[in-house]
Amino acid sequence: MRSDILAALNDERAARRAAILVTDIADGAQRLVRESDLAVDPLADVLAKHLASGKSGLVEADGRTLFLTVQVPPVRLVVVGAVHISQAMAPMAAGLDLALTVIDPRTAFATPERFPGIALVAEWPDAALGTTVPVLDRYCALAALTHDPKIDDPALKAALAAECFYVGALGSRKTHAARVARLTEAGFTPAQIGRIHAPIGLPIGAVSPAEIALAVLAEVVACLRRAPRSEVA
Amino acid sequence: MLSTDTDILSAAQSWRRDGRAVALATVIETWGSAPRPVGSHLAVDGDGNFLGSVSGGCVEGAVITEALEVIEAGTPRVLEFGVADETAWRAGLSCGGRIRVFVERVD
Numbered sequence: 335m336r337s338d339i340l341a342a343l344n345d346e347r348a349a350r351r352a353a354i355l356v357t358d359i360a361d362g363a364q365r366l367v368r369e370s371d372l373a374v375d376p377l378a379d380v381l382a383k384h385l386a387s388g389k390s391g392l393v394e395a396d397g398r399t400l401f402l403t404v405q406v407p408p409v410r411l412v413v414v415g416a417v418h419i420s421q422a423m424a425p426m427a428a429g430l431d432l433a434l435t436v437i438d439p440r441t442a443f444a445t446p447e448r449f450p451g452i453a454l455v456a457e458w459p460d461a462a463l464g465t466t467v468p469v470l471d472r473y474c475a476l477a478a479l480t481h482d483p484k485i486d487d488p489a490l491k492a493a494l495a496a497e498c499f500y501v502g503a504l505g506s507r508k509t510h511a512a513r514v515a516r517l518t519e520a521g522f523t524p525a526q527i528g529r530i531h532a533p534i535g536l537p538i539g540a541v542s543p544a545e546i547a548l549a550v551l552a553e554v555v556a557c558l559r560r561a562p563r564s565e566v567a
Numbered sequence: 568m569l570s571t572d573t574d575i576l577s578a579a580q581s582w583r584r585d586g587r588a589v590a591l592a593t594v595i596e597t598w599g600s601a602p603r604p605v606g607s608h609l610a611v612d613g614d615g616n617f618l619g620s621v622s623g624g625c626v627e628g629a630v631i632t633e634a635l636e637v638i639e640a641g642t643p644r645v646l647e648f649g650v651a652d653e654t655a656w657r658a659g660l661s662c663g664g665r666i667r668v669f670v671e672r673v674d
Contacts, residue, residue: 335591335671335672335673335674336673336674337580337583337584337673337674340576340579340580340583340591340673341580343576344576344577344580347576357669357671359595359643359645359669361643362642362643362671389605389606390605390606391595391596391605391606392595392596401593401595401669403593403606404606
């Protein structure tokens with residue numbers, strides 16, 4: 335491996351950008367494919383598939399055996415609202431290897447007693463994002479669960495602008511219609527607003543907070559795995 | 568990819584920057600109950616210091632020996648370990664799995 339390729343691979347990881355190292359195992363010839371260059375790569379289809387699954391592995395192409403070292407940033411889940419659903423979600427997110435951060439400016443909700451061992455930020459989302467909480471990116475999922483536009487809207491706006499792979503918002507269709515009107519007013523396009531999953535969660539008829547948490551996480555996983563990220567976005 | 572594997576790539580880079588000879592071993596294929604997943608890395612320097620794991624300890628000794636040869640020769644090679652190759656390699660995977668490991672020099 336050339337040192338410059340190794341350095342580039344490490345740089346992509348540090349910047350939380352996906353990349354695939356393609357190695358011809360017969361002679362060691364290598365090239366690094368950054369996510370931004372993936373669409374024009376001769377192996378675009380197979381690379382996109384591996385990127386979506388996050389799994390490294392061998393592939394055959396043009397009679398050569400290639401090893402794909404797939405490097406995908408760890409997925410972060412940012413939940414706005416230290417509510418009952420978020421409490422139920424915390425252990426499930428851990429089991430799914432989703433790094434969870436809960437943001438809620440209401441200090442009565444955002445208490446360590448209610449969220450033991452969870453990264454908890456008792457600040458307004460627009461103040462927290464980019465400071466206390468690392469800036470959002472395409473490998474982040476954001477779920478807004480407070481029902482309160484004062485808290486949810488700034489987070490949703492940040493998530494849409496950052497092209498988070500998943501953006502979900504709790505609320506009835508009526509609540510969401512009002513939200514769409516506010517975001518339109520704020521200058522977001524129908525395509526951007528259309529990326530918000532609302533009502534939130536897969537339609538499994540969830541009733542309890544834990545069931546809603548399950549529906550939301552299932553939707554997050556579906557967005558992460560089902561299609562290459564470029565199609566999701 | 569496990570975060571520990573990515574730390575190994577960072578270590579390999581900094582070793583190389585310090586002027587050490589470095590080889591990188593990567594699990595490229597597994598069958599059966601292999602202890603470390605595809606993509607796992609082991610970095611080895613010219614003195615045989617190593618970081619990471621390709622088998623959870625079963626065949627590391629043999630991989631390091633091969634890695635030192637790769638550092639000398641510069642040509643990458645593919646190693647295969649498993650129960651079936653026990654006599655050839657003297658280092659079988661006791662768990663009954665088989666793995667293929669790609670070893671390359673970091674130039």
